[in-house]
Amino acid sequence: xxxxxxxxxxxxxxxxxxxxxxxxxxxxxxxxxxxxxxxxxxxxxxxxxxxxxxxxxxxxxxxxxxxxxxxxxxxxxxxxxxxxxxxxxxxxxxxxxxxxxxxxxxxxxxxxxxxxxxxxxxxxxxxxxxxxxxxxxxxxxxxxxxxxxxxxxxxxxxxxxxxxxxxxxxxxxxxxxxxxxxxxxxxxxxxxxxxxxxxxxxxxxxxxxxxxxxxxxxxxxxxxxxxxxxxxxxxxxxxxxxxxxxxxxxxxxxxxxxxxxxxxxxxxxxxxxxxxxxxxxxxxxxxxxxxxxxxxxxxxxxxxxxxxxxxxxxxxxxxxxxxxx
Amino acid sequence: xxxxxxxxxxxxxxxxxxxxxxxxxxxxxxxxxxxxxxxxxxxxxxxxxxxxxxxxxxxxxxxxxxxxxxxxxxxxxxxxxxxxxxxxxxxxxxxxxxxxxxxxxxxxxxxxxxxxxxxxxxxxxxxxxxxxxxxxxxxxxxxxxxxxxxxxxxxxxxxxxxxxxxxxxxxxxxxxxxxxxxxxxxxxxxxxxxxxxxxxxxxxxxxxxxxxxxxxxxxxxxxxxxxxxxxxxxxxxxxxxxxxxxxxxxxxxxxxxxxxxxxxxxxxxxxxxxxxxxxxxxxxxxxxxxxxxxxxxxxxxxxxxxxxxxxxxxxxxxxxxxxxxxxxxxxxxxxxxxxxx
Numbered sequence: 001x002x003x004x005x006x007x008x009x010x011x012x013x014x015x016x017x018x019x020x021x022x023x024x025x026x027x028x029x030x031x032x033x034x035x036x037x038x039x040x041x042x043x044x045x046x047x048x049x050x051x052x053x054x055x056x057x058x059x060x061x062x063x064x065x066x067x068x069x070x071x072x073x074x075x076x077x078x079x080x081x082x083x084x085x086x087x088x089x090x091x092x093x094x095x096x097x098x099x100x101x102x103x104x105x106x107x108x109x110x111x112x113x114x115x116x117x118x119x120x121x122x123x124x125x126x127x128x129x130x131x132x133x134x135x136x137x138x139x140x141x142x143x144x145x146x147x148x149x150x151x152x153x154x155x156x157x158x159x160x161x162x163x164x165x166x167x168x169x170x171x172x173x174x175x176x177x178x179x180x181x182x183x184x185x186x187x188x189x190x191x192x193x194x195x196x197x198x199x200x201x202x203x204x205x206x207x208x209x210x211x212x213x214x215x216x217x218x219x220x221x222x223x224x225x226x227x228x229x230x231x232x233x234x235x236x237x238x239x240x241x242x243x244x245x246x247x248x249x250x251x252x253x254x255x256x257x258x259x260x261x262x263x264x265x266x267x268x269x270x271x272x273x274x275x276x277x278x279x280x281x282x283x284x285x286x287x288x289x290x291x292x293x294x295x296x297x298x299x300x301x302x303x304x305x306x307x308x309x310x311x312x313x314x315x316x317x318x319x320x321x322x323x324x325x
Numbered sequence: 326x327x328x329x330x331x332x333x334x335x336x337x338x339x340x341x342x343x344x345x346x347x348x349x350x351x352x353x354x355x356x357x358x359x360x361x362x363x364x365x366x367x368x369x370x371x372x373x374x375x376x377x378x379x380x381x382x383x384x385x386x387x388x389x390x391x392x393x394x395x396x397x398x399x400x401x402x403x404x405x406x407x408x409x410x411x412x413x414x415x416x417x418x419x420x421x422x423x424x425x426x427x428x429x430x431x432x433x434x435x436x437x438x439x440x441x442x443x444x445x446x447x448x449x450x451x452x453x454x455x456x457x458x459x460x461x462x463x464x465x466x467x468x469x470x471x472x473x474x475x476x477x478x479x480x481x482x483x484x485x486x487x488x489x490x491x492x493x494x495x496x497x498x499x500x501x502x503x504x505x506x507x508x509x510x511x512x513x514x515x516x517x518x519x520x521x522x523x524x525x526x527x528x529x530x531x532x533x534x535x536x537x538x539x540x541x542x543x544x545x546x547x548x549x550x551x552x553x554x555x556x557x558x559x560x561x562x563x564x565x566x567x568x569x570x571x572x573x574x575x576x577x578x579x580x581x582x583x584x585x586x587x588x589x590x591x592x593x594x595x596x597x598x599x600x601x602x603x604x605x606x607x608x609x610x611x612x613x614x615x616x617x618x619x620x621x622x623x624x625x626x627x628x629x630x631x632x633x634x635x636x637x638x639x640x641x642x643x644x645x646x647x648x649x650x651x652x653x654x655x656x657x658x659x660x661x662x663x664x665x666x
Contacts, residue, residue: 215399217443218442218443218445220443221444222456223396223397224429224435225434225435225456225460226427226428226457227430235448236445239445239447239448240445240447
């Protein structure tokens with residue numbers, strides 16, 4: 001791998017990222033000091049800046065992140081993309097095909113603007129995907145770091161609990177748990193059910209990389225120079241152990257979004273009047289022959305969103321794993 | 326420098342008489358292949374401003390004893406099974422972990438052999454030096470960084486201010502070792518342990534680093550424990566030497582006396598295995614055989630399988646470390662004869 005041409009690409013972006021790995025991102029970059037040595041031979045040390053350099057030149061990463069930016073904007077500000085209210089419906093328009101009355105994607109069974117519904121559906125998918133993976137990260141990273149660092153009985157206990165949870169597949173576990181919830185099933189309940197069965201891989205990944213980092217010399221050195229356990233874990237071990245977990249988490253967002261759609265499709269996820277691609281696909285099921293667009297449009301959006309996260313994760317893995325270069 | 330009079334190994338005259346006293350220290354590692362006795366009732370002491378060289382082959386227990394002082398032996402598999410490590414009269418091993426942590430880095434610091442792997446790759450060196458102040462003194466980030474810059478100046482890193490924001494991989498080997506030294510010296514420790522500080526460096530840089538180490542020692546009068554297998558380094562800088570073999574001290578005393586007239590066959594062997602300019606053309610005479618497996622240390626004198634003088638008594642009876650001439654002790658049944666040879 002050669003270094004990027006200094007003149008055209010400029011240094012400030014990787015300078016900025018390299019700096020962001022350090023504890024003090026506010027200081028301005030140094031002129032010159034890094035210039036002479038940063039393109040040298042020792043790559044392992046500049047994992048994050050190297051990863052960024054590699055990512056910027058990876059078309060898959062660029063495409064996936066651009067699409068995700070668009071999707072995230074849709075989720076945050078759906079009104080930028082549509083003026084129609086997804087919940088104001090006119091049965092007279094029921095299943096009017098794309099183009100009817102100027103509605104791009106036509107109308108659904110209830111006569112609601114399908115485009116508006118699709119756009120508002122992004123929010124549910126994004127929120128659930130990010131919230132579930134975020135929650136799973138909190139559980140998995142905390143317990144994984146403690147298990148890996150301290151070992152002993154706590155580690156054994158965690159490993160056995162993980163094994164037990166692995167025995168139940170994500171969807172099946174979530175179905176059982178959601179059935180146990182009485183009352184409404186909203187975003188919160190569905191997220192909780194998916195978190196409950198989605199944290200184990202993160203714990204395992206982090207535990208093993210913490211064990212690997214724990215025995216490095218710089219962790220020993222930090223201990224010899226008086227750092228406490230908390231400081232060693234948070235500032236010395238985690239930044240060096242988190243890379244594989246980040247890759248997995250990015251890919252997992254896609255999986256969780258698909259899982260939410262599956263649950264909603266099966267009728268145990270979100271309930272109307274929530275707007276979810278899974279619900280839309282479920283409704284479209286009976287009209288595949290007469291109004292195929294009802295099925296195809298939300299499916300396409302779902303697939304593209306999931307694909308974006310998987311591509312992003314793949315690109316991250318390629319960039320963060322030096323052995324794959 | 327003071328060459329302290331010898332004391333009986335297990336019972337130093339007055340506990341707390343020296344800055345650092347290692348007394349009857351034993352460390353073992355319990356592995357699946359048996360118990361490895363890395364350090365066996367080791368005793369030594371260090372005074373203020375003094376340089377003690379601990380000399381020995383790989384696997385003689387010199388680094389493990391340093392790790393025991395720093396309290397960084399991983400348990401399991403490592404266990405300190407006996408002994409005391411007294412710093413200013415207080416036993417480090419029986420302190421609670423909070424007090425121990427406050428000692429590490431601030432009172433007793435260590436410089437490791439391989440600075441690249443001993444520095445965290447994802448942080449700038451400035452942040453890592455500053456961490457010392459933040460951990461021990463709770464200094465603000467900005468102030469800590471300013472002090473880090475001063476320290477980098479003190480260890481003679483050129484344009485220190487500009488290099489604060491560089492990452493360890495952007496430094497050369499010698500400069501990295503200086504960064505390690507800056508970290509170790511940040512809080513003006515009274516004892517500095519240098520664990521083979523120059524082994525990973527090339528010869529010209531080695532000399533610079535040793536010079537710097539001694540200058541810094543003069544500046545703040547700390548006691549220095551220099552762990553090394555390099556006889557040349559020892560000869561130049563040490564006041565006293567302790568020669569270790571199979572986890573024990575086999576000979577200890579002033580540097581001149583030991584280098585001039587070793588009293589233990591192992592020390593003799595070490596001296597003879599160094600190439601010398603005045604013996605050009607002659608074959609080197611290395612010590613035959615290999616260091617013992619520490620999971621299965623030979624009975625009697627642990628050096629007897631490799632010793633040219635070994636007799637029956639060496640196989641049966643372990644020689645105690647005893648005073649051979651005033652100020653010098655050796656653990657050999659025939660120390661006097663070796664000395665006279």
